[in-house]
Amino acid sequence: MSGLVLKLGPHERVLINGAVIENGEKRSRLAVVSPNVNILRLRDAIHPEQVNTPVRRVCYIAQLVLSGDADPAEARLQLLRGIEQLSQVLVDYDSRSLLNLATAAVLEDQHYQVLKHLRALLPREERLMAAHRA
DSSP, X not given: OTTEEEEEOTTOEEEXXXXXXXXXXXXXXXXXOSSSOOEEEGGGOXXXXXXXXXXXXXXXXXXXXXXXXXXXXXXHHHHHHHHHHHHTTOOSHHHHHHHHHHHHHHHTTOHHHHHHHHHTTHHHHHHHHHHHHO
Protein backbone atom coordinates (compact mmCIF):
# COMPACT_ATOMS: atom_id res chain seq x y z
CA MET A 1 0.00 0.00 0.00
CA SER A 2 2.95 2.25 -0.39
CA GLY A 3 1.96 5.72 -1.51
CA LEU A 4 -1.75 5.49 -0.66
CA VAL A 5 -3.40 8.87 -0.10
CA LEU A 6 -6.53 9.00 2.05
CA LYS A 7 -8.80 12.01 1.76
CA LEU A 8 -11.04 12.12 4.79
CA GLY A 9 -14.13 14.21 5.38
CA PRO A 10 -14.95 15.75 8.76
CA HIS A 11 -15.39 13.05 11.42
CA GLU A 12 -14.86 10.27 8.86
CA ARG A 13 -13.53 7.05 10.34
CA VAL A 14 -10.98 4.69 8.91
CA LEU A 15 -9.63 1.39 10.20
CA ILE A 16 -5.84 1.17 10.01
CA ASN A 17 -4.24 -2.10 11.10
CA GLY A 18 -7.15 -2.78 13.43
CA ALA A 19 -7.27 0.71 15.00
CA VAL A 20 -10.23 3.01 14.32
CA ILE A 21 -9.02 6.52 13.48
CA GLU A 22 -11.49 9.41 13.36
CA ASN A 23 -10.76 12.60 11.46
CA GLY A 24 -11.26 15.96 13.14
CA GLU A 25 -13.52 18.88 12.25
CA LYS A 26 -11.97 19.65 8.85
CA ARG A 27 -11.27 17.68 5.69
CA SER A 28 -7.80 16.19 5.72
CA ARG A 29 -5.42 14.25 3.58
CA LEU A 30 -3.17 11.50 4.90
CA ALA A 31 -0.33 9.86 3.01
CA VAL A 32 0.28 6.26 4.02
CA VAL A 33 3.90 5.54 3.22
CA SER A 34 4.36 2.19 4.96
CA PRO A 35 3.86 -0.85 2.75
CA ASN A 36 1.43 -3.66 3.60
CA VAL A 37 -0.85 -1.57 5.80
CA ASN A 38 -4.41 -2.83 6.20
CA ILE A 39 -6.81 0.07 5.65
CA LEU A 40 -10.60 0.14 5.44
CA ARG A 41 -12.80 3.20 5.20
CA LEU A 42 -15.65 2.52 7.58
CA ARG A 43 -18.12 4.25 5.25
CA ASP A 44 -17.22 1.60 2.65
CA ALA A 45 -17.51 -1.31 5.09
CA ILE A 46 -20.05 -4.03 4.37
CA HIS A 47 -21.98 -4.94 7.51
CA PRO A 48 -22.76 -8.62 8.21
CA GLU A 49 -26.48 -8.20 7.49
CA GLN A 50 -25.58 -6.79 4.05
CA VAL A 51 -23.69 -9.92 3.00
CA ASN A 52 -26.56 -11.22 0.90
CA THR A 53 -25.16 -11.59 -2.63
CA PRO A 54 -22.26 -13.56 -4.14
CA VAL A 55 -20.04 -10.51 -4.78
CA ARG A 56 -20.74 -9.10 -1.33
CA ARG A 57 -19.77 -12.44 0.24
CA VAL A 58 -16.37 -12.40 -1.42
CA CYS A 59 -15.89 -8.70 -0.63
CA TYR A 60 -16.68 -9.43 2.99
CA ILE A 61 -13.93 -12.05 3.21
CA ALA A 62 -11.38 -9.49 1.97
CA GLN A 63 -12.81 -6.94 4.39
CA LEU A 64 -12.37 -9.36 7.31
CA VAL A 65 -8.70 -9.68 6.45
CA LEU A 66 -8.31 -5.90 6.35
CA SER A 67 -10.04 -5.51 9.70
CA GLY A 68 -7.82 -8.16 11.28
CA ASP A 69 -10.76 -10.53 11.88
CA ALA A 70 -9.55 -13.21 9.45
CA ASP A 71 -6.17 -14.81 8.89
CA PRO A 72 -4.85 -13.87 5.43
CA ALA A 73 -3.54 -17.38 4.78
CA GLU A 74 -6.89 -18.96 5.61
CA ALA A 75 -8.83 -16.34 3.66
CA ARG A 76 -6.70 -16.80 0.52
CA LEU A 77 -8.34 -20.06 -0.49
CA GLN A 78 -11.83 -18.72 0.25
CA LEU A 79 -11.13 -15.63 -1.84
CA LEU A 80 -9.74 -17.61 -4.76
CA ARG A 81 -12.71 -20.00 -4.67
CA GLY A 82 -15.17 -17.13 -4.48
CA ILE A 83 -13.53 -15.29 -7.38
CA GLU A 84 -13.54 -18.50 -9.43
CA GLN A 85 -17.27 -18.95 -8.77
CA LEU A 86 -17.95 -15.35 -9.76
CA SER A 87 -15.96 -15.80 -12.97
CA GLN A 88 -18.35 -18.58 -13.99
CA VAL A 89 -21.26 -16.14 -13.91
CA LEU A 90 -19.72 -12.75 -14.69
CA VAL A 91 -18.35 -13.52 -18.14
CA ASP A 92 -18.26 -10.08 -19.78
CA TYR A 93 -14.87 -8.55 -20.56
CA ASP A 94 -14.98 -5.83 -17.86
CA SER A 95 -16.00 -8.25 -15.12
CA ARG A 96 -13.33 -10.74 -16.16
CA SER A 97 -10.71 -8.00 -16.08
CA LEU A 98 -11.72 -6.99 -12.55
CA LEU A 99 -11.77 -10.62 -11.41
CA ASN A 100 -8.30 -11.17 -12.89
CA LEU A 101 -7.01 -8.09 -11.06
CA ALA A 102 -8.62 -9.30 -7.83
CA THR A 103 -7.01 -12.74 -8.26
CA ALA A 104 -3.59 -11.18 -8.81
CA ALA A 105 -4.09 -9.02 -5.71
CA VAL A 106 -5.03 -12.10 -3.62
CA LEU A 107 -1.86 -13.86 -4.76
CA GLU A 108 0.17 -10.78 -3.78
CA ASP A 109 -1.60 -10.45 -0.39
CA GLN A 110 -2.90 -7.01 -1.37
CA HIS A 111 -6.31 -7.28 0.28
CA TYR A 112 -7.19 -3.61 -0.10
CA GLN A 113 -6.78 -4.01 -3.86
CA VAL A 114 -8.83 -7.23 -3.78
CA LEU A 115 -11.66 -5.36 -2.11
CA LYS A 116 -11.33 -2.40 -4.47
CA HIS A 117 -11.59 -4.57 -7.60
CA LEU A 118 -14.44 -6.67 -6.24
CA ARG A 119 -16.43 -3.63 -5.07
CA ALA A 120 -16.35 -2.38 -8.66
CA LEU A 121 -18.50 -5.42 -9.51
CA LEU A 122 -21.28 -4.51 -7.07
CA PRO A 123 -23.24 -2.20 -9.44
CA ARG A 124 -23.05 -4.81 -12.20
CA GLU A 125 -24.25 -7.51 -9.82
CA GLU A 126 -27.13 -5.29 -8.69
CA ARG A 127 -28.24 -4.76 -12.29
CA LEU A 128 -28.12 -8.50 -12.97
CA MET A 129 -30.10 -9.28 -9.81
CA ALA A 130 -32.69 -6.60 -10.67
CA ALA A 131 -33.09 -8.00 -14.19
CA HIS A 132 -33.53 -11.50 -12.77
CA ARG A 133 -36.27 -10.32 -10.35
CA ALA A 134 -38.15 -8.52 -13.13
